[in-house]
Amino acid sequence: MSDGSLESPALEKEIQKRRSAVKPINKRIAKLREESVNSKVKISPERVKIITDFYKSGAAKGKSIPHQRAMAFKYLMERASLPIEEGQLIVGIRGTGPQEVPTYPEICTHSIEDLKILSSRENMPYLVDDETFKLYEEEIIPEWQGNTMRDLIFGSVSDEWIKAYEAGIWTEFMEQRAPGHTAGGERIFKTGLLDIREEIKKKIEEAKPSDPSYYDKIEELKAMDIAAEAMLIYARRYQEKLENMANEEQNPERKKELMEMARICSRVPAHAPETFWEALQHYWFIHVGIVYETNPWDSYNPGRFDQHLFPFYKKDVEEGRLTRERAKELLEAFWIKVNNQPAVPKVGVTAEESFTYNDFTKINIGGLKEDGSDGVNDVSYLVLEVLNEVRTLQPNTAVLVSDKNPRHFLLKALEVVGPGFGEPPFFNFDGAIVKMLRQGKKLEDARTAGVSGCVETGSFGKESYILTGYFNLPKILEITLNNGIDPKTGRMLGIQTGDPSSFKSYEELWNAFLEQVKHFMEIKMAGNDIIEALFAKYMPVPFLSLWTEDCVKRGKDYNAGGTRYNTQYLQIVGLGTLAYSLTSLKFHVFDKKTISMSDMLDALKQDFEGKYEIMRQIILNKTPVYGEDEDYSDTIAKEIVDTVVDIVESYPPSPVRKASKRVYFLPTTAHVYFGKVTGATPDGRKAGFPVSEGISPVQGTDKKGVAAVFRSITKCDWDKTGGALLNQKLTPDILEGRENLKKIASLIKTFFNMGGHHVQFNVVSSELLRTAQEHPKDFQDLMVRVAGYSDYFVNLPKGLQEEIIARTEHKNL
Structure with missing residues (x-):
């Protein structure tokens, strides 16, 4: 950052705080990091x-x-x-x-x-x-x-599906990415490829020709065996290269390292790892194989990382093979390997909805063990130190918070958040278990679950929980207010649910909106099942299938329903915008009758320009707001959540994978794209501006503090969902000092006890963000929380920068 003149002492203090928070790392890691980020x-x-x-x-x-x-x-x-x-x-x-x-x-x-x-x-x-x-x-x-x-x-999909897709009513992940969005479990860290090949051999021998699916099973098992052999070849090639490098190396210390790395490659992934270093290399070979096989959305994750690694760490330290500092160096080297793998380049709409290099590998720490006891260990704290020192774009992290975790763990995580890095986010792990049990998972599988991607829960190593795309609720309200017509294109995309000017009550409007939602949901769900069937038939993933229970056992591919649990998710976007818009209509048009529906519709068509600016200011300043602990508006938000979940879950399991239909509330950056294709909305939002992100209130409207936001949000039942993303922006001084950290920790714990799923913090002032916009070369390292990930602020498109700046900057809790 530049040492030039600054706009205020507060900004000077904030920049100095960020500088002083940068921790020293050893020369090796510093060099690797410099190569990676530059x-x-x-x-x-x-x-x-x-x-x-x-x-x-x-x-x-x-x-x-x-x-x-x-x-x-x-x-x-x-x-x-x-x-x-x-x-x-x-x-x-x-x-x-x-x-x-x-x-x-x-x-x-x-x-x-x-x-x-x-x-x-x-x-x-x-x-x-x-x-x-x-x-x-x-x-x-x-x-x-x-x-x-x-x-x-x-x-293969219907014309109706394509028209709705083109209009921005939804997006679709798999039109250019393969199914994925999953994570490894204990199978990875306890199993070698030679073990799996023996398992495959036995399954082939046990297969009965009288089984109608005999041929398909045999072909899938043979494919899995070939995939296993492929990775053994890859590891052996690295072993040979490392041996050759060691023979030519003149530095005795590096020579010794190269020989050990060659030895490790001779053992893993052929065999289950036995040491900490072997465990990291073993997992990384598997990770590379999975993301080389296809381009899964999102990138593969190492499951409950601290718990998988801790037994290796503990044994190595006790037996004198490993020191804490060496373990940290190995973790930091692993960190940089993840950062060296950018997201696959996208095309079309998807390039707009996900504007990042981040490939969403997520490191889960904390939570509970399989037996229900506290899951925090020494590796959990090591990961926090690595995160604080290396500070790269990826991997992302997830702090899983349980009532059984020590308070110190949460405070240490908040210390990392304090300087404004955007990491780590916090998750209600006790609530995640409730979600998993509600979906029919076994208790042990629920306790070993976690989050991947942005905020999405799943049973690690046992579930194929595939994301199908984002669903634009504010756009559907816009179509409802135009009796089925998309005003942007003039097309009749929805169904005729009546002229809104004729509605006599809010209930009529609500029912019309629900009819449109159901209409589009029917098209989307039919498309989901078609796409799922296509991937099951034409794009099997035998290598990924090796590592997910129970694909080998069933002789069935990951993409075809072979995993123990199968789920199909739809991502809901724009809750805050929709809740505020419906509240505005109910309050001003139907209850108070201060604005007629005709005038509201005219104002929307005119984008609140001219004489309608007065109406806009009335809406912005006189409407009960979701996010400010107002029952009037929060009740509407709750009804939206309950109803959308009921609609999605009313659909039968998918025909091929037998996947249950579930809901997430998260946007990645689709809220920016959805805003571009959605006209002005009844909450006073101007056409083209991003809709609200995640379950956060509309940008800039939550003015009563973080606690009020938490109270509003927990009136909704998030245990019905698979995850819900909440962003909050704090002024830097809120996280200064031990006492303030304790207050935030208590607030997070209370939020989770009330039913919240997730919260993450941008600890950055709008003044600093504006300064970074004006002088981007001086702020290349300024990282902010975007959605379920962090990114470099100056690299973000202008619309997304403005959306982050527009979020409420809370000066109190």
């Missing part, structure tokens, strides 16, 4: 070339689809580059070097225009060199055009 993100053409060559070779001809996918994975792992960053302690990377990202032509093939946009855009570009452009133009596009999963999806 490398330009670029598209690596290696994977797309290898996969295309495999299919063009004809080797897959006549094989079943699972067999083809496994052979392609093996072909890749035999040929992928083996980069090793200088000084690294963990090997393996997706791509050809730090910050190089592969593409996945079988899922979604980027056009030349896509590549040009990605390479030239001002914010968060993906650099594309001339050779890659040429490769795409001459080989990749001709081979894959019309043959991708994206092409298959858009050719």
Whole structure:
């Protein structure tokens, strides 16, 4: 940051606080971190070339689809580059070097225009060199055009689905990303690939030809075995490279490290790990394999990381193989490996809804053990120290808070939040268990659950909980207020539910809105099941299936319902905007009758311009607000949540995976895109401005403090959902001093005891954010909380920057 003149003493103090919070790291990690954060993100053409060559070779001809996918994975792992960053302690990377990202032509093939946009855009570009452009133009596009999963999806869903998608009523994850959004469990850390191959062999022997699904099971199990062999080849290749490097290394200390790394690669992932270092390398090989096989949304996660690693840590320390400082260095090296893998570049609408390099690998710490006892251990605190010292874009973290955790753990996590890094977020783990039990999970599986992506709960290592896209509630209200017509396009997208000017009561309006929601939900759910069936048939993931219970046991793929639990999620966006808008209509139009419906509709059409600005100010200043502990508005929010959950859960399980239908309330950054396609709303929001994010109140409206926000939100029943995201912005002085930290800790605990699911804090002033906008070169390291992740503020698009600035800056609790 610049040492130039500042606008105020408060800003000077805030910047100095951020500077002083930067902790020293050793020379090795500092060098690796510098390489990671300073490398330009670029598209690596290696994977797309290898996969295309495999299919063009004809080797897959006549094989079943699972067999083809496994052979392609093996072909890749035999040929992928083996980069090793200088000084690294963990090997393996997706791509050809730090910050190089592969593409996945079988899922979604980027056009030349896509590549040009990605390479030239001002914010968060993906650099594309001339050779890659040429490769795409001459080989990749001709081979894959019309043959991708994206092409298959858009050719299979209904015209109604496509029109609603184009209008911004929803988005769809899997039109360019593969199913994923899952996490590993204890199976990873207790099992080697040779063990799994033996398990596969026994399942093949036990299979009965009289079983109608015999052929499918055998083909899937054979594919899993090939995938396991592929990773063994990859690890062996690294072992050989490390041995060669060790033979040439002149530095005795590094030579010793390289020999140990080679030894580790000779053991894992073939066998279950036995040491702390082996456990990290073992997991990382598996992680790289899963994200190389397809491009899962979101990236794979290592489950309950501190609990999986603690037995290795404890044993190594007790037996003298490991010191605390060495363990931290290994964790920091692992941290940087994650940061070196940017998110896969997107196209079209998805590029707008998720404008980040963050690939959402999430490190869970805290919570409970399988037996219900406190899950915090020494590794939990090590992770917090690593997070505080390394401060990279990813991995993300999740502090799982239970009443059984020591208070000290929560306070240590808040110390990391204090300087304004945006990490870590906090989750109600006792509430997560309730969610899992409500969905039919066993108690032990619920206790070993956690969160991935942004705020999404799932049974780690046992569940396929697939996200299907975001659902724009404010847009559906806009269509309701136009009797089924989308005013942006003039299309009749909804159904005719009546001229709003004729409605005599709020109940008529509410019922009309619900009819529109049900109409669109029917189309979306039908599309979900079609897309799910397509991935089950055409895009199996035999390597991912190895690590998720009970795919091997059932001889069934992860994408086809092989996992112990299967869930299909819809992400609801714009709760705050919708609650405020419905409150405004009920209060001003129907109860107080201070605004006629006709005038309200005219004001919306005119974007509150001219004479309608007075009406807008009345709405902004005289309406009960969700987020300020007002029963009038909070009751409406609760009814929205209850009703949407009831509608989604009324649908039967999906035909292929038998997945139950569930709801999350989270936006990533879709609230920005949804705002662009949604006109003015009855809460006084102007056309084009982002809708509210997560379950947060409308930006700038929650003026009675954090406690009032918490009381409002906990009037809703979040245990009915799989997760709900809440952002709060605090002035830096609120988290200064031990006593203030204790107050925040008590408030979080109370919030969770009242039923809240999640909260995260941006500890940053609007003054600093405005200064960063004006002088971006001086604030390259300013990181803020966006949604379920943190990102560099100056790299965000202007609309998202403005949305973060517009959030209420709480000066008191």
